[in-house]
Amino acid sequence: MSSTVSPLAPKSYPTMPPVRGVRMATAAAGIKYKNRTDVLLMAFDKPAAVAGVFTRSKCPSAPVDFCRENLPHGVARGVVVNSGNANAFTGMKGKAATALTAKSAAAALGCVEKEIYLASTGVIGEPLDATKFSGVLGEMAKSATGDFWLEAAKAIMTTDTYPKVATRTAKIDGVNVTINGIAKGAGMIAPDMATMLSFVVTDADIAAPALQALLSAGVGPSFNSVTVDSDTSTSDTLMLFATGAAAADGQVRVESADDVRLDGFRAALDDLLKDLALQVVRDGEGARKMIAITVTGAENDGAAKRIGLSIANSPLVKTAVAGEDANWGRVVMAVGKSGEVADRDRLAIWFGDVRVAVNGERDPGYSEAAASAVMKEDDVAIRVDVGLGNGQATVWTCDLTKEYVAINGDYRS
Amino acid sequence: MSSTVSPLAPKSYPTMPPVRGVRMATAAAGIKYKNRTDVLLMAFDKPAAVAGVFTRSKCPSAPVDFCRENLPHGVARGVVVNSGNANAFTGMKGKAATALTAKSAAAALGCVEKEIYLASTGVIGEPLDATKFSGVLGEMAKSATGDFWLEAAKAIMTTDTYPKVATRTAKIDGVNVTINGIAKGAGMIAPDMATMLSFVVTDADIAAPALQALLSAGVGPSFNSVTVDSDTSTSDTLMLFATGAAAADGQVRVESADDVRLDGFRAALDDLLKDLALQVVRDGEGARKMIAITVTGAENDGAAKRIGLSIANSPLVKTAVAGEDANWGRVVMAVGKSGEVADRDRLAIWFGDVRVAVNGERDPGYSEAAASAVMKEDDVAIRVDVGLGNGQATVWTCDLTKEYVAINGDYRS
Known part of the structure; x- marks a missing residue:
């Protein structure tokens, strides 16, 4: 139980009715x-x-x-x-x-x-x-x-x-x-x-x-x-x-x-x-940002989820979000390492509503300012379209901050 | 190229002879x-x-x-x-x-x-x-x-x-x-x-x-x-x-x-x-400690390596080492999540030469002081004996520090 409450904590709690029995x-x-x-x-x-x-x-x-x-x-x-x-x-x-x-x-x-x-x-x-x-x-x-x-x-x-x-x-x-x-x-x-x-x-x-x-x-x-x-x-x-x-x-x-x-x-x-x-x-340890990762166009739903988790568990993606850096190259890396079928040249990536990559390269209309604005929000949505099939999944994670290291470097939990 | 050289850098470089051709x-x-x-x-x-x-x-x-x-x-x-x-x-x-x-x-x-x-x-x-x-x-x-x-x-x-x-x-x-x-x-x-x-x-x-x-x-x-x-x-x-x-x-x-x-x-x-x-x-980003993880007694060498990598890639193990905390419970966690066959009650774990756990629980002779002394070294050896077979492997990693987060939260690499 930390003395500092997560900035992502609910603003209010629901009234919890009794449950009979x-x-x-x-x-x-x-x-x-x-x-x-x-x-x-x-x-x-x-x-x-x-x-x-x-x-x-x-x-x-x-x-x-x-x-x-x-x-x-x-x-x-x-x-x-x-x-x-x-x-x-x-x-x-x-x-x-x-x-x-x-x-x-x-x-x-x-x-x-x-x-x-x-x-x-x-x-x-x-x-x-x-x-x-x-x-x-x-x-x-x-x-x-x-x-x-x-x-x-x-x-x-x-x-x-x-x-x-x-x-x-x-x-x-x-x-x-x-x-x-x-x-x-x-x-x-x-x-x-x-x-x-x-x-x-x-x-x-x-x-x-x-x-x-x-x-x-x-x-x-x-x-x-x-x-x-x-x-x-x-x-x-x-x-x-x-x-x-x-x-x-x-x-x-x-x-x-x-x-x-x-x-x-x-x-x-x-x-x-x-x-x-x-x-x-x-309430993830040290979290300052919530990240929702949606993968579409994968071979199947299972593949979409594994790709999503590969992104969600990547320390480099999570530290980039902590630094409010629209570093979509690390998303490409995480798709690539997932082990799932992917075709680099069909990949498209969005941060929020901003498409940052398409057809295997940076979006021709890429705007660093627009992508960076998305990264400043508390909740960051990342979407990846693999371009191969109909599989889709959404997974959620948080950013990786110095506070995570501090919490876990000290606490025998 | 950082201005601060890793504390784990070689103390000297070998003289590199020319290679003909x-x-x-x-x-x-x-x-x-x-x-x-x-x-x-x-x-x-x-x-x-x-x-x-x-x-x-x-x-x-x-x-x-x-x-x-x-x-x-x-x-x-x-x-x-x-x-x-x-x-x-x-x-x-x-x-x-x-x-x-x-x-x-x-x-x-x-x-x-x-x-x-x-x-x-x-x-x-x-x-x-x-x-x-x-x-x-x-x-x-x-x-x-x-x-x-x-x-x-x-x-x-x-x-x-x-x-x-x-x-x-x-x-x-x-x-x-x-x-x-x-x-x-x-x-x-x-x-x-x-x-x-x-x-x-x-x-x-x-x-x-x-x-x-x-x-x-x-x-x-x-x-x-x-x-x-x-x-x-x-x-x-x-x-x-x-x-x-x-x-x-x-x-x-x-x-x-x-x-x-x-x-x-x-x-x-x-x-x-x-x-x-x-x-x-x-030279791992932000590294302050080198960790050698040896797994013995696994079903086979492949299983030993996968268990070793599960430990080596665990943020909780790596932050514990960064904090010089002999938190062997997190090693147990990482063995458990590896997906490989393990029998909790046959596990034994050493930090350096100090056996900290045996037969599925804390070593009866456990010494926090002895285990902590191992953690203060630059190089930390962790050994896990799974107690099931003859498979073995050694993998190497470094600790996870606030500097890793700082390096990767700022650097568009």
């Missing part, structure tokens, strides 16, 4: 930080349907292992999240810590351990003293309230400079349902599943397999389309819970993701996921 | 820089055998296209290299520039254009005014001398802070042969072929196919094992020329790379290529 509490357990909350408990009054996507890292954290084991059960009663320690690469001690936490949470909530989900974020490799927060879970379960989303988002921050929340509504069977989400993340952000911690809860009544299908599809153009530094976390966790409380209003349980009744819900969920993912990019 | 000249053509040389001509007195490896970028520069076309011919009489402009992504103008340069060089040297090789380095996307240096090639051909290696290396520098030269000797048929090389490169350095400009000349008499086999094998553990910033240049060119002048001493022409007479030469060449490649890393 879930309550929350936070506590300051002193895991690493002083004078701030670092533990979050989410409690579901009744068993909630659950879906999750996790890091594809070959060295996942102990909580990721724990969640993966429980997910086939499909039911959640509680979630415990801590910041300050990732409980990653902690061997048997890490597994013991997740077991103790789950046991304490299950006791506090009156459920079984496989109905508990866990996530930890912070330093890798330090043993986590789970007794610090397992001792407070009983009290937290009692005090948990439904109107606590912003506080919940604050408790899970690490190098984040602002809390990340989003809310949407949709109708199923004519019944209003709410979707609320929180996220954290600022560094070690690269798309290879969920890439950070995010928890989304709805009061809709949707079965776990349908929920999983919605989430797995929704993560592609949102969390899996953002990168801060190309580094994939050991702890990436994105979970979606459905309390089913809307059944009381007459919403009939949805069993399949293909059910047309989910159309509005799917759109709202996808929009919320994108909102949260972009908030993470806007 | 090649002469050089440099000139200041004012392509971009003021008050410095920016054109190099290498002239071979007799047709030299030639081999080359080039960038795998899908958007290669015009000179790379030109060299690739000529290479099957197998004979070189001249090389023209300029700094200040990469002649990359310059469309038909770029092709016209290479044609004009080759024509001028061929006229100056009395040969045909397909015996000329070209390389350009500098800004991408700006049209190159080849008349600027094609006009001086005639005079350069006349004044070229054999004792000019350090000056040659200086003329091709861009953001380099020091010239890069290396020399080795070997025996073939009992005849002494010399291998001299120069290189440039500091940023946009990632291994996907040659990754920068480098020209190596020997007086040995070796046929072009054998020369190519030697070079293609030699680039793997040298230039293709270094990275500064994961960004692959559009202009990567590494060429090896054999003037054959040693034939005058009785060296019988070597036709095949499998010839046992090449054993000593191969070892000397490989050593020279590694020397030049590591000089490039030591």
